[in-house]
Amino acid sequence: MVDIATRVYNHKWKIDPIVRSLIDTDFYKLLMCQSVFRNKPDTNVTFSLINRTKDIRLAELVDEGELREQLDHIRSLSLSRGESTFLRGNTFYGKRQMFRPDFMEWFEGFRMPAYHLDKRDGQYELTFEGKWPEVMLWEIPALSVLMELRSRAVLKDMGRFELQVLYARAMTRLWEKVERLQGVQDLRLADFGTRRRHSFMWQDWCVQAMQEGLGDKFVGTSNCLIAMRREVEAIGTNAHELPMVYSALAGDDADLKQAPYKVLADWQEEHDGNLRIILPDTYGTDGFLSDAPDWLAGWTGIRIDSGDPAEGSERAIKWWTSRGEDPREKLVIFSDGLDVEKIVELQAQFDGRVRVSFGWGTLLTNDFRGLVPGDALAPFSLVCKAVSANGRPTVKLSDNPRKAMGPAAEIERYKRVFDLGAQEELEVVV
Amino acid sequence: MVDIATRVYNHKWKIDPIVRSLIDTDFYKLLMCQSVFRNKPDTNVTFSLINRTKDIRLAELVDEGELREQLDHIRSLSLSRGESTFLRGNTFYGKRQMFRPDFMEWFEGFRMPAYHLDKRDGQYELTFEGKWPEVMLWEIPALSVLMELRSRAVLKDMGRFELQVLYARAMTRLWEKVERLQGVQDLRLADFGTRRRHSFMWQDWCVQAMQEGLGDKFVGTSNCLIAMRREVEAIGTNAHELPMVYSALAGDDADLKQAPYKVLADWQEEHDGNLRIILPDTYGTDGFLSDAPDWLAGWTGIRIDSGDPAEGSERAIKWWTSRGEDPREKLVIFSDGLDVEKIVELQAQFDGRVRVSFGWGTLLTNDFRGLVPGDALAPFSLVCKAVSANGRPTVKLSDNPRKAMGPAAEIERYKRVFDLGAQEELEVVV
Known part of the structure; x- marks a missing residue:
């Protein structure tokens, strides 16, 4: 029996909204937002969409009107009562009231700020300018909307059973990954796939x-x-955006050199335990660790998000040992370009030597590779980054030069200040 | 939004009925039933379930109470008004009023007759005795019920996502078969999979x-x-049950020898065109064809249901040629143990030489091979056959001695009467 009211209600939809909630976002954005809201509320930043996969011409695939409707819908959202109760009352990382009342009051009144949308060379130029705590919340929904509109564009001419079989294949593939992981001892795995989900x-x-x-x-x-x-559990700690903006705001080279540590000093005031996770690669992991203050070695763990992951983990183990810490008590979170075989391999290599954990992203939530002609549903490398703060450009170097971003002169300056030597180029998976 | 009434209604179900309609059966059973209703209405027959796959111990897998509930439910069914209108008004094989008014009146008042159920050696003994037109209608629903109860028994301990992935895998497999067949020129394919469906x-x-x-x-x-x-289209013509019962009723060897042709003489009075399909293998194809009266060579086609299918088709082509018929105008229907590769091969071999058609059964509607541990969902060889008529045993020989059935002494007599020589043993696929 069809529920007539439901059918009629569904038929009234003007659009099928992709993002329907302000908390359909990565948990760490909210943690960082609270930190920024406290420490740098008046910083002006610009976030910008960057499609690293140039041959996917998004502006030709995705209709501009549909994109605007989706973005406008996100601007109409506000925190619902139940969402607010959840954020205020839930235990995150073992802690009650993770979100402070002043932040929650601000967030309850929050609406997404304006966006700027243009087309150039078959790509969308999508930017967000304004106060950092507001603008930063666009990153994840902007990415999810574009990823899903691209999926819809590819799926729209497929038949009903063709679609069902497409999802049957994707389900089968994911389940085979799950079955492979069932046998991995001591595995700890989280979904990090919101931003580039199908x-x-x-x-x-x-x-x-x-x-x-x-x-x-x-x-x-x-x-x-x-x-x-x-x-x-909601999982996540902090991201490159914090050191990138803090660094852009630095007055001189000496300030710049200290900026990444200042970020973590601010973070430490609010968080302990499993939220004290170092993300060391923004301007090169080697320099970051060797110049790090001793209090950082006391932090719980490290997240490895670029470069060769096994090398990054070995580097961290050596560093902890050199600072008199026991690596077996430390947490290493792998989160870059993971798929099942890499997870199995890293777990085997590091289980017992450190506490290992995985943040599995794009190849968990968007592994549609090879499932349609022309591989038109394969995931691609779309990011949305802080590109300037108070009018000054941001820079990211990372442990893989292909992930570097920022103006060339600034990249050179940062390389000098952070004493970055030669780096190995690695393929950016997604 | 959940439709509350639907939810409550669903929750009231005492059982989840497998067969919910008297026409959830093979179309040819209805055609044959009409023929029997006209020509042999008072014949007493016994149908019996036979599980050729002895290592599947059905009585241990399937609960007797559940089986009885399902069979009792079938006995409560009657033809609905819409079903009756469809049978009376639809065009079958290009013909209006395929079902005569006297037959439809009888069918509208019809209820399934009693069944007898026992257990022996881990198997169910399920038999149906009574007037031929009534009892014959048990064959397909009895098989579907047992096949599906076995599926349910295997599925009942699986998790929700495990189940979804199981069907995802089955869908993917079927779709790959469909994709393989999309490229086969001149293909004509029908679903013959009711009796052994998942x-x-x-x-x-x-x-x-x-x-x-x-x-x-x-x-x-x-x-x-x-x-x-x-x-x-509803597809199907006639089955072994007709010659088997006609033969059992034969008064002496001379009558017996003519019985299979008498079946088709009766059939010819009612049907023409694509319904004039010879099923020649009941007592061996070679003897049947060489002794056949000339009017049979004028029939539209032949169905090949046992033995090597390519040989069977070559044999038919030779026979038509020897009788002055043009094989290119004749229809060959393959219906035994088909899967995609065999279909592709037979189509390539005979396309252009005859009109080719396929009745694809078990490996269309029940290819769950290898999808659960212990291969517990693999199809198996369950049949429900007329075993006696007016107290005399029936016999089937077919072109594969492994499909032979009947008392040993009667099998010998039939072999002698029908002049059956040596036969090649072939594996019974399903």
């Missing part, structure tokens, strides 16, 4: 499949809305 | 997937209910 519903399916298939090995999701709905 | 819903899915994926290459389904609902 679609919201697909990410939600992936999370539930991992809940059933992996049990305790699945430790949670970075997606705050899905964490709430599926009653799993 | 489940009703799965058969219905398979039919719809073939409609979308194969277009005109998919010519219809043997399932009368699905043909009605999905608006495709």
Whole structure:
């Protein structure tokens, strides 16, 4: 029996909104937002969409009107009462009231700020300018909207059974990954796939499949809305945007050199335990660790997000040992370009030597490679980054020169200040 | 939004009925039933379930109470008004009023007769005794019920996502078959998979997937209910049960020798065109064809249901040629143990030499091979056959001695009467 009212209601939709909640975003954006709201509320920043996969001509695939409708819909969202109750009342990382009342009051009144949209050379130029705590919240929904509109563009001419079989194939592929991971001892794995997911519903399916298939090995999701709905842990700590903006704001080279540590000093005032995770690669991991103050060695762990992951982990182990810390008590979180075989390999290499954890992103929530003609659903490398702060350009170097960004002269300056030597070029998976 | 009434209604179900309509059966059973109703209405027959796959101990897998509930439910069914209108008004094989008014009146008042159920050696003994036109209608629903109860028994401990992935895998497999067949020129393919389907819903899915994926290459389904609902052709002509019962009723060896031709003489009075299909293998194809009266060579085609299919087709071509018929105008229907590779091979071998058509059964609607541990969902060889008529045993020989059935002494007599020489043993696929 069809529920007539539901059918009629569905038919009234003007659009099928992709992002339907302000907390359909990565949990760490909210943690960082609170930190920024406290420490740098008046900084002006610009975020900008960057499609590193130039041969995917997004502006030809995705209709501008549809994109505007989706972005406008996000601007109409506000925190619902239940979402607010969840953020205020839930235990995150073992802590009650993770979000302070002053931040929650601000967030309850929050609406997404304006966006600027243009087309150039087959790509969208999508930028967001304004106060840092507001603008930064565009990153994840902007990426999810573009990823899903691209999926929809590819799917729109497919037949009903062709579609069902497409998802059947994707489900089968994911489940084979889950089955492979079931045998991995001591595995701790989280979903980090919000930003480049195939679609919201697909990410939600992936999370539930991992809940059933992996049990305790699945430790949670970075997606705050899905964490709430599926009653799993919300996972995430901090990202490159913090040192990038702090560094752009630095008055001189001496300030610049200290900026990445200042970020973590601010972070330390608010967070402890498993939230004290170092992200060391913004301007090169080697220099960051060797010049780091001793208090940082006391932090819980490190997240390895670029460069060769095994090397990065060995480097961290050596550093902890040199600072008199026991690596076996430290947490290493791998989060760059992971897929099952790499996870299995890294777990085997480091289990017992450190506490290992994985943040599995794009190849969890968007592995549609090879499933349609022309590989038109393969994930691609779309990012949305802070490109300037108070009028000054940001720079990111990372442990892979292909991930470097910023004006050439500034990149050179940063390389000099942070004493960055030769780096190995690695393919950017997604 | 959940439709509350639907949810509550669903929760009231005492059982989840497998067969919900008297026309959820093979179309040819209805054609044969009408023929029997006209020519042999008072013959007493016994049908009996036979599980040729002895290592599947059905009585241990399937609960007797559940089986009785399902069979009792079938006994509560009667032809609905819409079903009756469909049978009376639809065009089958290009003919209006395929079903005569006297038959339809009888069928509208029809209820399934009693069944007898026992257990022995881990198997169910399920028999049906009574008037031939009534008892014969048990064959297909009895088989579908047992096949689906076995599926349910295997599925009942699986998790929600495990189940979804199981069907995802089965869908992917079927779709790969469809994609393989899309490239086969002049293909004409029908679903013959009712009797050994994984489940009703799965058969219905398979039919719809073939409609979308194969277009005109998919010519219809043997399932009368699905043909009605999905608006495709109902396909099927006649089966071994007719010559088996006619032969059992024969007074002496001379009568016996003529019985298979008498069946077709009766059939010819009612049907023409594509319904004049010879099923020659009941007592050996060679003898049947060489002794056949000339009017049979004028029939439209032949169905090859045992033995090596290519040999069977060559034999038919030779026979038509020897009788002055042009094989290119004749129809050869392959229907035994087909899967994609065999279909592709036979089509390549005979396309252009005869008109080729395929009735694809078990490996269309029940290819769950290898999808669960212990291969517990693999199809198996379950049949339900007329074993006696007016107290005399029936015999089937076929072109594969492994498919022979009947008392040993009677088999010897039939072999002598029908002059059956040495036969090649072939594996019974399903």
